[in-house]
Amino acid sequence: MSLESVNVEELLRALAREDVHPCPAFRVQLTERLIAVMAARPRVLWWxxxxxxxxxxxLLAALGWLLTPRVTGWATLVVERGEAQVTWQRPAYFRWSRSGASSLPAGAEFSLxxxxxxxxxxxxxxxxxFPDGEQLRLMGETVLVLGELDPSRRVIRVHLLAGEAQAEVPPLPGRLFEVGTDAAAIHVRGTAFxxxxxxxDHTYSATDAGTTRVTLLDPAQGYPSVEVPEGYEIDAIIGQPLQVRPQRPRIDRLVLGGTEVAAEDRVVSNLAEVNICGKAVQGQGNAVLLLEGREVDRLPVSPDGDFCLRFRAPSEGAYALCVAIEAPDGMRSPCSSLSYRYDATPPSYLxxxxxxxPEVFGETVVLRGETEPGAQVRLNGKPVPVDPAGGFAMEWALQPGENRIxxxxxDEAGNCTRLEFVLIRQ
Known part of the structure; x- marks a missing residue:
């Protein structure tokens, strides 16, 4: 055993027990050796x-990593038009996290x-x-928070703060998909809504397929809830009872004289008869046409939800029409309104x-005239600018000899007044 491996304190105690009388030379050598060992010990054992x-x-780092929360599930945001702003937060280590905001243009995707x-x-x-094929379509100015996303439990909760969202949820067993607002919570399993x-304090919800359950978040009323079947809608308003009703129909086209035109809120025509066509979400019940609260036509809705109602104006004038859906249980939807004005009178003057x-000297002539305010003027088929008072002027090139004008x-309804004449270029 070398002296380096011997504990110095044990060596000194062993020497003290012995009746030894070393010579001076050995005493000097022993002292030097002990000093060398003592000097070498820190360099040997410091590590x-x-x-x-x-x-x-x-070990602490590994424990912190094990205790760091994990993201349980992901969803993908796809920006189809405009821009989207995503405010996010991700776990970094133990109780620390990192956060940020990302601005996404059209066509971008982001993992939520x-x-x-x-x-x-x-x-x-x-x-x-979402992971199991659920989709949530977002309209303009929509703001929402992804509240809970747990694929293992098949639980998805979204909180809608503003705007409109359209959900499509495949019918998988054991799923919970919920869209909540400040006023209501909508629960679904295999539904489009x-x-x-x-x-x-006001949330609107409509069920397009399947069934939803809407709960009003009103403690004063005991959190009432109702089922909203396909084709029905509801307004969840704090302080008011829940009332389920058929969905408002959609007017998508008009048929005027055998020609289909796109539907607008206000229509002006020189035809007395118009067919009002559209679609109801639920393919049952009746489509009802009302004029100032009076029923003027009624037809069953086709199995696909299509309808086409007929209206004939008794005389020229404006008519406020309303199309509603009457369900088999007698409940009637809110109205889809249409303003129809029948005008068969052409502009009174041109x-x-x-x-x-009629004789004109020069290669061009300026044509000036006037007509009813609001009318559109054409010169040989070409549009002419008209001022608010009905006045118009346009420079027109002439051919040598006779020029037929x-x-x-x-007017807005398509009624026309015509004026034909001949100008002779000299």
Missing amino acids: HPVLAGATLLL AEGDQVALSRDGRGKIV RTRVIGP RLLEPLA RLEAC
């Missing part, structure tokens, strides 16, 4: 506490996790695709003020 500390730090907030621009459109936030004589003034 033991460092190694222990490093091991402890590694629990707690992320999505806000769409006014012209924005997008969708969120729409939810719109109208105000902090006058040519210049030139005063056709002026036409037409």
